[in-house]
Amino acid sequence: MSQLDDLKTAIKSRLGDLECVIGWEQGYDPLHATPLFIRSEADLDRLIIGPLAVHNLATYLTGWKGKKVGVVVKGCDSKSVIELLNEKLINRDDVVIFGLCCDGVVSQRKIRAALPADPGFVESVEIGADSLKVTVAGQAATLRLDDVRADKCRVCDTPDALVSDFLIGKAHTPAPAPSLKCQDEFEAKSDAEKFAFWQETMGRCIRCYACRNACPMCVCRDYCIATSRDPLWVSQENLPSENMMFQMIHVSHLAGRCTECGECERACPVDIPLMLLRRYMNKQVRDVFQHEAGKALDQTPPLLTFKVEEERINERGW
Amino acid sequence: MPAQDVRELRIVGFLCNWCSYGGADTAGVGRFTQPTDLRIIRVPCSGRIDPLFIVRALMNGADGVLVSGCHPRDCHYAEGNFYARRRLEMLKRFLPITGIDERRFEYTWVSASEGQRWQHVVTEFTRRIHELGPAPSFNPKSDVDWNALAVQASQGQGCPCHGSIQA
Numbered sequence: 001m002s003q004l005d006d007l008k009t010a011i012k013s014r015l016g017d018l019e020c021v022i023g024w025e026q027g028y029d030p031l032h033a034t035p036l037f038i039r040s041e042a043d044l045d046r047l048i049i050g051p052l053a054v055h056n057l058a059t060y061l062t063g064w065k066g067k068k069v070g071v072v073v074k075g076c077d078s079k080s081v082i083e084l085l086n087e088k089l090i091n092r093d094d095v096v097i098f099g100l101c102c103d104g105v106v107s108q109r110k111i112r113a114a115l116p117a118d119p120g121f122v123e124s125v126e127i128g129a130d131s132l133k134v135t136v137a138g139q140a141a142t143l144r145l146d147d148v149r150a151d152k153c154r155v156c157d158t159p160d161a162l163v164s165d166f167l168i169g170k171a172h173t174p175a176p177a178p179s180l181k182c183q184d185e186f187e188a189k190s191d192a193e194k195f196a197f198w199q200e201t202m203g204r205c206i207r208c209y210a211c212r213n214a215c216p217m218c219v220c221r222d223y224c225i226a227t228s229r230d231p232l233w234v235s236q237e238n239l240p241s242e243n244m245m246f247q248m249i250h251v252s253h254l255a256g257r258c259t260e261c262g263e264c265e266r267a268c269p270v271d272i273p274l275m276l277l278r279r280y281m282n283k284q285v286r287d288v289f290q291h292e293a294g295k296a297l298d299q300t301p302p303l304l305t306f307k308v309e310e311e312r313i314n315e316r317g318w
Numbered sequence: 319m320p321a322q323d324v325r326e327l328r329i330v331g332f333l334c335n336w337c338s339y340g341g342a343d344t345a346g347v348g349r350f351t352q353p354t355d356l357r358i359i360r361v362p363c364s365g366r367i368d369p370l371f372i373v374r375a376l377m378n379g380a381d382g383v384l385v386s387g388c389h390p391r392d393c394h395y396a397e398g399n400f401y402a403r404r405r406l407e408m409l410k411r412f413l414p415i416t417g418i419d420e421r422r423f424e425y426t427w428v429s430a431s432e433g434q435r436w437q438h439v440v441t442e443f444t445r446r447i448h449e450l451g452p453a454p455s456f457n458p459k460s461d462v463d464w465n466a467l468a469v470q471a472s473q474g475q476g477c478p479c480h481g482s483i484q485a
Contacts, residue, residue, distance in 0.1 A: 187415065195417025199456050203467045233370065240467070241377045241456035244416070248373045255408050280415040284408060303408065306400035308391065313407045315390070318426055318439050 003169045007072065007098060008044050010166040014070060014096050015041065021070035021098070022060055024053035031111065031122040031134060035060070038070075050127055051145060054105045056080055056261045059216040061090050068094050074102035076152060078161035079259035079294025080216035085163070086299055087257070089219055099161025101169030104145070104153035106132065109271065111148045115141055151180055151275065152262040163297065186276050198244060204270045205243035211264035211274055212250060217257050225249060251277050256285045256302040259294035288312045327381040327447050331358045331440075332367050336394035338386035340430030342440075350437040353444040356384065364388065364425075365398025369409040372423055379455065382447035385425040386439065392429060399427070421446060422453060 011021050020037045025046040027034035033052045038044055049072070057071050058080035073081055078099055084090045111134070112119065119136045126133040132143045159172040186194070212218045212226070225233045226246050234245050250264070258278050265275045285291055289302035289312070333339040339360050345352060361367055364387025372383045385406060393399040406425040413420040424443055428436050458464045 191414070191417050191419055193417070194415065195454060195456075198417055200467065202456065233374065239457045244456050245373065245377050248377075248416070249370060251412070252369050252373070252409070255405075255412075277415060281408070281412055284411040288407060288411070289404075303401075303404055306397065306404055308400065310403065310407075313403060315427075318435070318442060 003100070004047070004049055006168045007049060007100070007166075008047060010098055010168060011038065011044060011047075011070065011072075012041060014165075015044075017068060018070045018096060019064065019067045021072070021096075022057045023047045023072040023098075024049065024055065024057075029122045030125040031119070032108070049100060051104060051106045051132070051149075052125070052127070054108070054150070054266060056214075056216055056263045058084065058261075059214060059263065061095060061216075062219045064094075065090055066094070068096070070096040070098060072098045072100065073161050073164070074100050074105070075158040075160050075162065076102075076156060076259065076261050077216075078163050079158060080261055081294075082163050082297055083217060083257055083259055083294040083301075084219075085297060086294075087301065097161065097164045097166075099164025099167045101160040101167065101171055103159070103172075104156070105150050106145070106148045107150040107266075109266075110150075111143065114143050114148055150262060150266075151182070152260060155180055158295075162295070180279070182273070183276060183279050186273075187280065199240050201272045202240040202243040202247070205240075205247075205272060206270060207238070207243055207246060208269060210267040210269060211247075211272075214263040214267035215250070215254070216261060216263065217254055217259070218250070247274065247277065250274075251281055254278065255281055256289065256291060256304075257293050258282055326355050327444075327452060328379060329355045329357065329382040329384060329444060329447055330375045330380045331356045331384045331386065332361055332364075332371060333358050333385075334364045334366075334387040334394075334399075335360055335362050337388035337392065337430050338428045338436070341386075341428040341432050341436040344430060344433030345436040345440075346433075348433045350433060352437055352440050355444050355447070356440055363393065363395050363398035364402035364406075365393070365395065365400075367402060367406070369405050372406075372409060376418060376422065376453065377456065379453070380422075381450070381453045382422045382424075382443065384439070384443050385423075386428045386436075387425075389427040389429055418453075419450060421450060 015021060020039045023036045023038055024033040025036035025048055033048060035055055035057060036046055056077045058073060058077050061071060061084060081097060085092055122134055122136050124135045130145050132145055134141050155176045157174045157176045159174050161167055226249050234242050260278060260282060262275055265273060268274060285302060291302045333342060367385055375383050387399045387402055390399055410420055410423055426439055428439060458467050
């Protein structure tokens with residue numbers, strides 16, 4: 001049986017006890033997936049998995065707190081689930097986790113860049129072992145999956161779900177690249193270049209909060225300080241400094257908690273490479289606290305605790 | 319840096335009530351000469367300081383931000399400065415990616431009896447900020463700059479990996 005059939009069988013066996021199971025279905029065209037809330041066996045026919053199922057469905061879990069739900073997760077999404085469990089934001093008994101062994105997902109942005117023109121409505125997509133055949137307006141284009149793979153998949157060391165009630169698919173031996181070229185190149189730039197870069201990108205930001213809303217670890221909902229009037233952390237003015245302030249709020253509230261699922265960057269409508277900030281912060285957390293969010297159950301986020309003697313923080317001498 | 323021969327810069331200081339604010343007071347009572355660029359904000363504990371206070375100050379045009387609290391193990395509330403140490407260290411390490419010079423922010427520990435040390439900290443930090451000069455602003459200053467920004471934004475310079483398929 002295929003991985004999808006196994007998954008359907010597993011979901012069918014538990015659907016009776018659950019309010020719903022969250023998975024993916026085809027979106028407005030064959031190239032785009034959209035989250036699917038499975039409430040009955042009839043809905044199961046629409047379920048899809050594979051490289052187009054990009055969304056991190058753990059984002060929905062806090063919204064369903066107190067109800068019994070199932071969720072389909074890839075390896076990276078399972079880290080978000082673990083982090084939510086560690087912070088007691090969801091209850092393990094209320095969640096049934098259908099873990100996938102994931103072969104990586106695509107980046108819609110890279111597909112768009114690889115196609116000759118803006119695709120608009122895509123007629124059909126055929127997914128091969130290592131290629132993707134996209135048909136737009138009668139014209140077929142074949143893309144190599146390796147070329148359009150999401151950045152996070154290139155450095156992924158957890159393709160298989162780390163926590164699950166059902167683990168579906170064949171386990172992988174991950175071979176992650178040590179780092180991303182775009183990250184290394186950006187970090188090597190001078191302060192002035194980096195400053196100018198953020199000035200330009202934050203000038204583009206329309207503060208739609210898509211990055212926040214897509215983030216599985218952003219759980220404050222209506223109490224987010226970025227949208228509160230009192231205290232007024234971020235003014236309504238559309239200035240690069242205010243947009244940057246909002247991003248700094250997001251990054252600092254995710255310090256030691258971000259699982260690098262990449263949803264913020266994927267959700268951004270104006271292509272701001274937000275993961276540059278997230279990866280850098282995570283690197284600092286790894287250096288100082290040897291902590292990786294979502295890698296293991298029963299860990300405390302490093303900023304919610306302390307040591308009297310910090311091994312890796314030098315006391316500031318004057 | 320006396321005010322009369324150089325233009326003053328804007329330095330914001332977040333000081334804990336129990337140690338560093340007392341230390342600054344001790345320095346004042348002892349009539350130690352200090353630069354006048356620092357504006358002090360008194361907070362109950364260094365653990366009260368959200369790193370975003372510092373970011374907000376820098377975004378609103380501060381040229382430097384100094385945070386000072388009780389020495390570790392000496393916190394009036396027993397453990398506030400242990401949490402503060404972790405948060406402030408993460409902010410300090412994070413600033414380089416934003417292009418803001420991390421030397422514009424510093425945190426340190428000064429006790430209420432260390433008037434001399436406070437004088438040293440303020441003088442050194444103010445000297446450092448004067449060497450760095452006024453902080454650049456994220457916001458364009460003139461209409462011409464705003465237009466340039468709008469053009470740049472519409473073209474989308476983007477991350478090196480965006481737009482090309484090779485990461």
